[in-house]
Amino acid sequence: MSSDLIIDVTPSEIVIALQENKKLVELTRERSGAKFAVGDIYLGKVKKIMPSLNASFIDVGYEKDAFLHYLDMGPQFATLNKFVRIASSRKNKVSSLSRIHSEPDIDKEGKVNNLLKVGQKILVQVAKEPISTKGPRLTSEISIAGRYLVLMPFSDKISVSQKIKTTEEKNRLKKLVQSIKPKKYGVIIRTVAEGKKVAELDQELRRLVDKWETTFNKLRRAQPPSLIIGEMDRTTALLRDIYHSNFNSIIVNDQSVANEISDYIGSIQPDKKKIVKFYKGRQPIFEHYGIEKQIKASFGKTVSFKDGAYLIVEHTEAFHVIDVNSGNRAKVGLDQETNALDVNLAACNEIARQLRLRDMGGIIVIDFIDMHQASNRQKVYEHMKEIMAGDRTKHNILPLSKFCLMQITRQRVRPEENIETAENCPTCKGSGKIVPTILFADELDGKVKYVLKDLNKKKLNLKVHPYIAAYLTKGFKSIRNQWFLKYIRWVNVESNSTYSYLEYHFFDENMEEIIL
Missing domain, CATH: 2.40.50.140 (Nucleic acid-binding proteins)
Structure with missing residues (x-):
C-alpha cells in the first residue's frame, strides 16, 4: 500500500490530506494558533x-x-x-x-x-x-x-x-x-x-x-x-503517528513547512528526505492533485461507492446512522441474498474509510441490507473487523444483529470533520432567481472597468468556471483582448473547476481577493 500526504498551508489554517493508493482516507485541519489540542x-x-x-x-x-x-x-x-x-x-x-x-x-x-x-x-x-x-x-x-x-x-x-x-x-x-x-x-x-x-x-x-x-x-x-x-503542530504529530517506509511523497505548498517536515523525516529516516517536495504550481494544490474533487464526492449526506450502491450518512446528538442501499445495482444471475452480501462487503470498505475521513466518533449504527443466513452476517462482521484493523483510533465492533444492524463505538478526541458539499448558487444567492444570462458579460465588463479604472489596480486576476474562461479568452477578438485594448492593462483569466457556472472572483497582484 502506497501513501501520500498532501498539505495545503494558508495563513489561517493547515489542511492535511492522507491518500492511500491514491484514495483520500484522512482529512485533518489545524487552525493557526489553535489551542487545547490533544496532548497539551x-x-x-x-x-x-x-x-x-x-x-x-x-x-x-x-x-x-x-x-x-x-x-x-x-x-x-x-x-x-x-x-x-x-x-x-x-x-x-x-x-x-x-x-x-x-x-x-x-x-x-x-x-x-x-x-x-x-x-x-x-x-x-x-x-x-x-x-x-x-x-x-x-x-x-x-x-x-x-x-x-x-x-x-x-x-x-x-x-x-x-x-x-x-x-x-x-x-x-x-x-x-x-x-x-x-x-x-x-x-x-x-x-x-x-x-x-x-x-x-x-x-x-x-x-x-x-x-x-x-x-x-x-x-x-x-x-x-x-x-x-504544547503538543507539536498537528502536521508533525500526524507524521509521528502514521509515517512508515511505504510513503511515496509528502507534498507541501509552503517552503518553511516543507523544511520542517524534511528535517523531521531526516531525523528518523535520512534516506527518505527526498520524498518531501515543495509544490510551486499556480493551481491550488488540492485541485491539482484531485483532493478537492474527492472531498466533494466523499462528504455530504449521500456517498456513492460501487456500481450504483450508496450510503446515507445521518448525524444526531446521540449517535451516527449509516444506511446501506444497493440503488440500481443488480448483477444478472445473482439471487437476492448473494447480491446483498456483495453490496454489504463493498460497503464495509467505504464505511471504514468514511469513519477515518470524517473522524466520526461515539456510537455508529450501520443498517446493512438484510441477509437471512447467519454465515453471511458473520462474513460481513469479519470483513469489517479486518478493514478497521488499520484504523489507529480505538474502536469496538459488535456482530450484526438478526436485523442486520451493526454497532461500532469509536473514540472521539476531536470535533468531527464536517464539510458542507451543497453550495448556494452565487448568481441567485439562494433565491432561485438570476439576472438574465445575456447581461452577464456586461456585468463582468463593468466590474473589470471599476477595478482597473476606479481602483487603479495595475494587475488583475480573474478566476471563473472553465466554460466562462474559454468564453472570455477564445479567439483573437476575445473579450480579454478587448479589455486590454480598452484599459491598456492585462487581465489574467484562470479557470477553477470548483466554481459554479456563473461564479467569479477578482484578485489583485498579491492574490488577495478584491471584494466588490
Whole structure:
C-alpha cells in the first residue's frame, strides 16, 4: 500500500490530506494558533467540585471549564500533586524527578473531594478537544508521546504494544528499555519500535525526558491557567503517528513547512528526505492533485461507492446512522441474498474509510441490507473487523444483529470533520432567481472597468468556471483582448473547476481577493 500526504498551508489554517493508493482516507485541519489540542499540558485551577459526578471542573483558559473525572486522575496523582507544589515553589532547587519521593497510589474507589479543593493548582493534559458545547476533557495521567516511545512520568511500568506479536521481540524491547529508563518514569513501547536498536530508542527517550523536565522551570514562573508543554503542530504529530517506509511523497505548498517536515523525516529516516517536495504550481494544490474533487464526492449526506450502491450518512446528538442501499445495482444471475452480501462487503470498505475521513466518533449504527443466513452476517462482521484493523483510533465492533444492524463505538478526541458539499448558487444567492444570462458579460465588463479604472489596480486576476474562461479568452477578438485594448492593462483569466457556472472572483497582484 502506497501513501501520500498532501498539505495545503494558508495563513489561517493547515489542511492535511492522507491518500492511500491514491484514495483520500484522512482529512485533518489545524487552525493557526489553535489551542487545547490533544496532548497539551496545562497548569489549571480547580473551579468546582462535583461529588455527585465524582469529578471536577478545571479552568485551563478555555471559555468553558474543562472536565476531569476521578478515574482520569491516575494512580500517581498524589505524587503529581506533590511535584506541582515543589516545582511551583520559588525556593525549589530540584531539577530531576528522581529526587522527588513517590507517594502511595490513590484509592481506585476514592472520592474527588478528598483529593481536590476549589482554587487548588493542578497539572492536567488535554485528552479530548472541545466538541460542540462541551469544554476539553482532561486527564492527570500525564504522557509525552514520541515516535517509538510514550513517556509516563511518576510511573515505573514498562508496557509493550499488543500489535507486536512475537514474545521474543516484546521481551527484547522490555529489557532494552529497562536498561536505559531513568527512575520514576514509565514507558509505553509503540508498535513502530519493533526491530529498533538501543541507540535510536535511547536518543528519543532522552529527548522526551528533557522535554518533561522543562516543567520544573516553567511551573516556578507560571500562574494558572497557562500552557506548560504544547503538543507539536498537528502536521508533525500526524507524521509521528502514521509515517512508515511505504510513503511515496509528502507534498507541501509552503517552503518553511516543507523544511520542517524534511528535517523531521531526516531525523528518523535520512534516506527518505527526498520524498518531501515543495509544490510551486499556480493551481491550488488540492485541485491539482484531485483532493478537492474527492472531498466533494466523499462528504455530504449521500456517498456513492460501487456500481450504483450508496450510503446515507445521518448525524444526531446521540449517535451516527449509516444506511446501506444497493440503488440500481443488480448483477444478472445473482439471487437476492448473494447480491446483498456483495453490496454489504463493498460497503464495509467505504464505511471504514468514511469513519477515518470524517473522524466520526461515539456510537455508529450501520443498517446493512438484510441477509437471512447467519454465515453471511458473520462474513460481513469479519470483513469489517479486518478493514478497521488499520484504523489507529480505538474502536469496538459488535456482530450484526438478526436485523442486520451493526454497532461500532469509536473514540472521539476531536470535533468531527464536517464539510458542507451543497453550495448556494452565487448568481441567485439562494433565491432561485438570476439576472438574465445575456447581461452577464456586461456585468463582468463593468466590474473589470471599476477595478482597473476606479481602483487603479495595475494587475488583475480573474478566476471563473472553465466554460466562462474559454468564453472570455477564445479567439483573437476575445473579450480579454478587448479589455486590454480598452484599459491598456492585462487581465489574467484562470479557470477553477470548483466554481459554479456563473461564479467569479477578482484578485489583485498579491492574490488577495478584491471584494466588490
